[in-house]
Amino acid sequence: MQKATRQQTKEQNRNLVLKIFFERSSISRAEIARMTHLTRTTVSDIVADLIEEGLVAEIGLGSSTGGKSPILVSLVDNSRYFIGIDLAYNMFCGAIINLRNQISNMVCLPADGMDGEKSLKAIFEILDPLTRSDCQPILGIGVGTPGLVNSREGIVVNAVNLGWYDLPLARILESRYRLPVFLLNDCQAAAMGEFIYGQSPPASPNMIVVRAGHGIGSGIIINGQLFQGDGGAAGEIGHVVIVHKDGLPCRCGNFGCLETVASARAVVQQAQSLAGNSIAAQAGKDPHSVTLETLEKAVENGDEAALQIVVQAGKYLGLAVASLVGMLNIHNVVLMGEMTRFGNPWLKAIRDTVAKTALSRLTRDATIHIGSLRENGVILGAAASMVSDYSLLFGNTHLIVEQSHLINSVERAREQQLSLD
Amino acid sequence: MQKATRQQTKEQNRNLVLKIFFERSSISRAEIARMTHLTRTTVSDIVADLIEEGLVAEIGLGSSTGGKSPILVSLVDNSRYFIGIDLAYNMFCGAIINLRNQISNMVCLPADGMDGEKSLKAIFEILDPLTRSDCQPILGIGVGTPGLVNSREGIVVNAVNLGWYDLPLARILESRYRLPVFLLNDCQAAAMGEFIYGQSPPASPNMIVVRAGHGIGSGIIINGQLFQGDGGAAGEIGHVVIVHKDGLPCRCGNFGCLETVASARAVVQQAQSLAGNSIAAQAGKDPHSVTLETLEKAVENGDEAALQIVVQAGKYLGLAVASLVGMLNIHNVVLMGEMTRFGNPWLKAIRDTVAKTALSRLTRDATIHIGSLRENGVILGAAASMVSDYSLLFGNTHLIVEQSHLINSVERAREQQLSLD
Numbered sequence: 001m002q003k004a005t006r007q008q009t010k011e012q013n014r015n016l017v018l019k020i021f022f023e024r025s026s027i028s029r030a031e032i033a034r035m036t037h038l039t040r041t042t043v044s045d046i047v048a049d050l051i052e053e054g055l056v057a058e059i060g061l062g063s064s065t066g067g068k069s070p071i072l073v074s075l076v077d078n079s080r081y082f083i084g085i086d087l088a089y090n091m092f093c094g095a096i097i098n099l100r101n102q103i104s105n106m107v108c109l110p111a112d113g114m115d116g117e118k119s120l121k122a123i124f125e126i127l128d129p130l131t132r133s134d135c136q137p138i139l140g141i142g143v144g145t146p147g148l149v150n151s152r153e154g155i156v157v158n159a160v161n162l163g164w165y166d167l168p169l170a171r172i173l174e175s176r177y178r179l180p181v182f183l184l185n186d187c188q189a190a191a192m193g194e195f196i197y198g199q200s201p202p203a204s205p206n207m208i209v210v211r212a213g214h215g216i217g218s219g220i221i222i223n224g225q226l227f228q229g230d231g232g233a234a235g236e237i238g239h240v241v242i243v244h245k246d247g248l249p250c251r252c253g254n255f256g257c258l259e260t261v262a263s264a265r266a267v268v269q270q271a272q273s274l275a276g277n278s279i280a281a282q283a284g285k286d287p288h289s290v291t292l293e294t295l296e297k298a299v300e301n302g303d304e305a306a307l308q309i310v311v312q313a314g315k316y317l318g319l320a321v322a323s324l325v326g327m328l329n330i331h332n333v334v335l336m337g338e339m340t341r342f343g344n345p346w347l348k349a350i351r352d353t354v355a356k357t358a359l360s361r362l363t364r365d366a367t368i369h370i371g372s373l374r375e376n377g378v379i380l381g382a383a384a385s386m387v388s389d390y391s392l393l394f395g396n397t398h399l400i401v402e403q404s405h406l407i408n409s410v411e412r413a414r415e416q417q418l419s420l421d
Numbered sequence: 422m423q424k425a426t427r428q429q430t431k432e433q434n435r436n437l438v439l440k441i442f443f444e445r446s447s448i449s450r451a452e453i454a455r456m457t458h459l460t461r462t463t464v465s466d467i468v469a470d471l472i473e474e475g476l477v478a479e480i481g482l483g484s485s486t487g488g489k490s491p492i493l494v495s496l497v498d499n500s501r502y503f504i505g506i507d508l509a510y511n512m513f514c515g516a517i518i519n520l521r522n523q524i525s526n527m528v529c530l531p532a533d534g535m536d537g538e539k540s541l542k543a544i545f546e547i548l549d550p551l552t553r554s555d556c557q558p559i560l561g562i563g564v565g566t567p568g569l570v571n572s573r574e575g576i577v578v579n580a581v582n583l584g585w586y587d588l589p590l591a592r593i594l595e596s597r598y599r600l601p602v603f604l605l606n607d608c609q610a611a612a613m614g615e616f617i618y619g620q621s622p623p624a625s626p627n628m629i630v631v632r633a634g635h636g637i638g639s640g641i642i643i644n645g646q647l648f649q650g651d652g653g654a655a656g657e658i659g660h661v662v663i664v665h666k667d668g669l670p671c672r673c674g675n676f677g678c679l680e681t682v683a684s685a686r687a688v689v690q691q692a693q694s695l696a697g698n699s700i701a702a703q704a705g706k707d708p709h710s711v712t713l714e715t716l717e718k719a720v721e722n723g724d725e726a727a728l729q730i731v732v733q734a735g736k737y738l739g740l741a742v743a744s745l746v747g748m749l750n751i752h753n754v755v756l757m758g759e760m761t762r763f764g765n766p767w768l769k770a771i772r773d774t775v776a777k778t779a780l781s782r783l784t785r786d787a788t789i790h791i792g793s794l795r796e797n798g799v800i801l802g803a804a805a806s807m808v809s810d811y812s813l814l815f816g817n818t819h820l821i822v823e824q825s826h827l828i829n830s831v832e833r834a835r836e837q838q839l840s841l842d
Binding site: 222229233240324329365 | 627639744753
């Protein structure tokens with residue numbers, strides 16, 4: 001709890017006006033005053049500041065409602081930029097995002113099986129050209145990474161695939177690029193992306209986003225904010241034990257984890273080890289070359305064994321979704337990731353399992369559907385954590401801040417938004 | 422997002438000062454100014470208002486730190502009251518709680534197997550004398566009820582034991598007593614009680630409170646606030662299916678729910694149906710008369726069969742706790758309810774199961790312990806939802822408000838606290 005100072009009041013009112021500019025393509029000062037209940041003078045002062053900083057501009061006259069035609073003001077889409085990074089298991093991608101969440105300058109590098117140092121160098125190879133691009137000023141870098149992340153301290157605690165253990169990635173990138181950096185788990189980033197940019201505006205401020213691909217994870221949005229838990233790992237469902245007897249060994253060291261039965265990796269392995277492999281035969285290939293694509297083809301062609309693999313994976317994922325829905329009573333469940341390619345049979349297996357497992361009164365209002373963002377979900381979501389940080393939009397040059405300041409500033413901004421949204 | 426008005430600023434500063442009075446036994450104006458960074462004039466004005474309203478009073482002189490001895494000001498513990506109600510399955514209890522959370526005027530009625538109308542009448546029998554007691558003014562009534570509750574609308578959606586379906590209980594009580602009423606699920610109320618009044622101050626703003634008694638439920642505290650989910654049923658783990666093959670029928674209509682294997686009811690049934698019943702024999706009773714108390718005695722006396730029943734119940738509850746901890750990554754887990762009487766063997770079974778089931782990095786920082794509040798947890802928690810609503814402390818008489826206003830005022834206050842805490 002902090003005292004409300006005049007400065008805070010001013011910032012809050014400025015953020016209120018900014019939020020409207022982000023939501024509307026263009027708007028008049030009078031309309032802003034009407035929507036915010038701020039005085040016309042206050043609105044005019046704020047807009048004058050924003051115009052001077054280049055964040056918004058007058059773009060012409062609106063239609064009159066009787067008197068003089070009002071001057072329309074709009075966000076300048078390309079007046080500020082952010083960078084979003086997705087460290088996927090086989091490909092690192094980065095891109096520049098403007099204030100309207102338009103993506104440009106995408107850079108991707110293959111990234112299979114690298115060690116810790118190579119992983120880091122690959123990020124530099126992506127960020128070096130992006131930070132030097134013509135899109136300036138860049139206000140910050142959002143990074144979605146697999147594994148366990150401590151967002152507050154900017155540390156990748158554990159990312160097996162990338163060979164990172166307790167890596168202070170935010171600090172490393174901040175000192176190299178002199179830009180604020182926000183790290184978060186890739187599934188959490190994807191969840192933010194889906195919540196903010198997904199097709200339909202969410203009816204509730206709560207959402208569960210489950211991402212089933214090479215690994216499995218989820219992001220939990222509570223009251224419009226990503227909930228990361230005490231250790232940053234909220235939503236990490238991939239290693240919940242789901243097969244309690246004779247489960248397969250998991251890369252985490254345990255047995256019978258959700259990832260061993262419901263991930264893209266798991267279904268490919270199952271397809272490869274099918275006796276008298278009809279899927280491989282169909283594709284004219286040897287069993288070990290069966291991929292997610294051949295499995296998908298086989299399902300489309302009505303191969304019963306292939307369908308069973310997909311349906312069983314859906315049932316297992318359904319058990320985890322049922323747990324999440326049952327425990328959190330969140331209605332809006334969105335599915336993302338490579339497994340969504342299997343569409344209806346997979347989705348139906350998940351829905352049926354949830355309906356059977358969770359309390360009917362908890363699930364009858366739940367909707368489970370496949371998300372609208374495809375490959376750019378993590379990049380958009382990682383950048384979104386920065387875009388929504390209005391405090392970064394102060395001043396008219398990009399920020400060069402000390403690490404400790406940055407973390408605090410991001411934290412502060414998030415806390416503020418909690419109260420302002 | 423709302424504009425920051427002068428009125429809001431004033432309320433925020435007043436709440437800030439009030440919060441300090443709630444936290445400290447007594448304090449000087451100068452110390453408040455130092456802690457809040459408000460000016461001495463602002464603090465003096467606020468304190469003058471609070472004194473006039475009777476909420477705080479000067480109680481004497483503090484020790485001097487050089488100059489004049491400061492006047493100490495303190496909350497007047499008995500200047501305002503709240504009522505808390507616990508509708509437990511065999512007993513309805515209500516009591517008056519003062520501003521220091523001291524309980525008085527406890528009224529209890531046996532409540533086993535009543536129908537809907539009788540249940541309601543029993544509440545009137547408790548509330549009629551409480552609302553007319555000498556403890557005045559009473560500012561509100563908090564009710565913790567079993568079943569599914571829509572807190573926003575003040576409706577008990579479904580409480581099988583009480584015979585209530587879609588009962589607008591808040592409206593009924595508000596029109597009878599002309600007082601604001603806040604309804605919530607009893608496990609959620611208990612969670613609030615434990616979070617606010619539990620022995621050790623929580624290290625994190627997040628907490629999971631699992632209540633295992635006649636039924637099983639939990640309350641999830643996120644960012645210092647009770648998270649109720651979209652439908653009010655967040656934390657309702659009692660009916661998560663935990664026995665997937667040949668599960669026992671549950672009162673909810675499903676099979677193998679957590680309640681069928683880990684509740685007080687379940688262990689008593691198991692003890693009663695033990696072949697060659699050593700527990701009953703030990704107590705010199707026939708098998709059907711075995712109760713939770715005889716089972717507890719048997720465990721204490723080293724009865725192996727009794728111990729097995731308790732340990733197995735703990736293991737099943739451990740699976741649900743592991744799911745919660747694994748999915749939410751919340752470190753602080755508190756256990757409440759009648760099952761806690763079994764102490765260490767039960768607790769150890771839960772802890773071992775969680776350690777085995779959830780990811781080690783998620784559980785190594787988790788602490789699972791038995792809560793400090795006993796029978797009054799629900800009453801305190803239900804009242805706490807009202808006490809912490811500072812907006813009810815405005816003015817110097819108790820509020821008589823329209824239903825719609827009340828709901829909004831509580832909602833508003835909760836939203837404000839989200840930003841102020």
